[in-house]
Amino acid sequence: MNNLCAGCAVRDQALCGSLSDEELTALNSVGRRRHVSAGTTVMWSGAENLLCGNLLDGILKMAAAASDGREQIVGLLYAADFFGQPYADEVDFTITALTDAELCTFPRGAFEHVLEHHVRLENLLLQRTLKALNEARGRMLTLARMSATEKVTSLLLEMAARAGPCGCSASHGGPVTFDLPLTRGQMADVLGITIETVSRQLTRLKGAGLIALSGSRTVAIADLGALKTQISAA
Amino acid sequence: MNNLCAGCAVRDQALCGSLSDEELTALNSVGRRRHVSAGTTVMWSGAENLLCGNLLDGILKMAAAASDGREQIVGLLYAADFFGQPYADEVDFTITALTDAELCTFPRGAFEHVLEHHVRLENLLLQRTLKALNEARGRMLTLARMSATEKVTSLLLEMAARAGPCGCSASHGGPVTFDLPLTRGQMADVLGITIETVSRQLTRLKGAGLIALSGSRTVAIADLGALKTQISAA
């Protein structure tokens, strides 16, 4: 065990969590802690690809941008998620902190070197990458084919599932209350619609009695099952 | 060397191309050739995840489907591409042959076993998966934020690049002629728009003198550079 990893908050969930002490030492020797405040961009699309790492705390967004300023969030990163792209010379997506965040970064080249000498680490990253690929593809259906109502509903359900990790009420469809980790604008960027449309859909769901809003961030879902019927109710 | 791989058409480009003879033998012992005709579905979304493999010839589509029938193509597979999802119990996307196709399949479990004992194979798959993830994310921007004109234009450019692997005229923006590998309906499914819209956009580009259509499948791009200006001409 070593100093850096011993006190790591996501030790058991992160990529490195399943490593042996020897492997951990190898990784640790090239790792560095870093705090970034909300709004800070960690990697710029188009820049030289120097870093990757684990997110210890906070939320990051990965975004693709068109030359005229249009933006699409292609992924959100939560605590224990791995970020960056090994084996690429150039950064493809801008990564920005949505909240204050804590990172554990590695120089890309050094990380690749460790990867290639520690089979288990490589296998775990492969599994995570395959999972991320599946999620990205699943989101394509939402982005391209779902209505605004369905998009907002599915994001609410996804956030509810992530916010209530206890699984207490989520399982039996009971009431769930949680705070949205994203602003309306960020939700719009994730869903590929505008701020106004997000707002209108939330108002609509509220009017239909499917959700309750107190403040602009706190959401209460009365009946998960009823909310789910909003999605592809053919 | 062995019989199955010796005559493989994509020997040098596929995942297995960079393997040693010993590794190749390991893979080959669990592999099987399989021919599928156009329209055949290779894997059904929701089914037990039994297979993965390499595409030797033809084109496959991976599609996500909503319960009401809406479909989104989340990826196209060409010769030498790997397909399937190791480490998942269930198939997430339906894979269907768009043309007659030739496959080299492995039982998923056996493939995973080979993966874990052959570091180089695992590393190559990781690199491919990371690349596929990037492509999927890049497509999100197109699906969510681009206009119909931009979507059709970008698909044409992508196909032109793939159709003319010689790079002869592609590099200096000169004229390129090729056959569309997809029907209008398939293009619509890839782009998240309707058949009619695809057709109208092609007609529009033709009217603008940017492309020429002879038959419904053959496309000629007079000036690649001019076509590119159709994308995000702010």
Next chain:
DNA sequence: CGTTAAATTGAGGCCACTCAAGTTGTGTGG
């Protein structure tokens, strides 16, 4: 309490969808 960002609400317009008809292309059998 004042300032500023975030969110809501409204009015109007446009792009892409829907529905529908007609045309072209392709392959098959007479």
Next chain:
DNA sequence: CCACACAACTTGAGTGGCCTCAATTTAACG
């Protein structure tokens, strides 16, 4: 070789959902 059938494609008219622009209202924070 032509006639037919069927699928793919094109074109048109009309509609609706989401965007744009704009004005408030509400929330967040010093």
